[in-house]
Amino acid sequence: xxxxxxxxxxxxEMISRVATYxxxxxxxxxxxxxxxxxxxRTAVQPYFSKTLLENVRxxxxxxxxxxxxxxxxxxxxFSAGP
Numbered sequence: 001x002x003x004x005x006x007x008x009x010x011x012x013e014m015i016s017r018v019a020t021y022x023x024x025x026x027x028x029x030x031x032x033x034x035x036x037x038x039x040x041r042t043a044v045q046p047y048f049s050k051t052l053l054e055n056v057r058x059x060x061x062x063x064x065x066x067x068x069x070x071x072x073x074x075x076x077x078f079s080a081g082p
Contacts, residue, residue, distance in 0.1 A: 021069045033057035
């Protein structure tokens with residue numbers, strides 16, 4: 001990926017790839033998600049609306065990791081600059 005290529009089309013493509021990835025991950029992990037734990041909710045309550053916090057769900061991974069997204073290496077190359 002060429003770090004100097006920040007055309008509108010290129011940025012739109014990057015955003016689309018990230019959005020697609022996040023939708024796929026959400027679909028995958030939502031089955032195992034639970035409402036935000038009370039301690040976490042209390043900690044962030046001053047910063048977010050009650051409505052948002054009622055809808056937040058979380059997954060605690062035990063002995064597992066989410067692999068990097070397929071565009072991770074390209075994003076790292078892009079951020080490294082020339």
